[in-house]
Amino acid sequence: MTEQTTSVPEKEELRRIIAETLEADVEEITDDANFVDDLEVDSLMALEITVRLEKRYGISLDESEMRGVSSLNGTYKLLLDKLAS
Template sequence: MSVTPQDAAATVMPSLDELRGVVAEILDADAADVTDDADFMADLEVDSLMALEVVVVLEKRFGVKFSESELRQVTSLRQAHQLLDRKIPAL
């Protein structure tokens, strides 16, 4: 499901497991391999282009925008979830 910026207010914060499924799909990886603290690049062997794709898809899917400094923080599932938690307003 694609979320447009107009729908961003209706975006619901995903659970860690829901986000795991999204990231696993983007990386074409088994969800079991995408552990909470697995480093995308070091542990999952994701190159910088795929890491950027993860961020772009998360921005589009959840209707948020990450700053350049925030992009560097998205190195694991837990960090991505924490960043989204700060970006998505509570309903």
């Protein structure tokens, strides 16, 4: 199990976490790929991503916050904002 960190996440690490969760190739998780339209993420997958990120980075992500995130770039920005606060 990966240890929890509150340091600034690396975008490539985040890309790997999302790819593993979706059982997709890392190359498919481009910065701007839309989770729903391009990667076919459903609500259960989105919840699984949220839980993994919360455990990995020691944060709490509100459902409303995650609803507004549609790409790797958006997820990365949200993580940076949460870790900064």
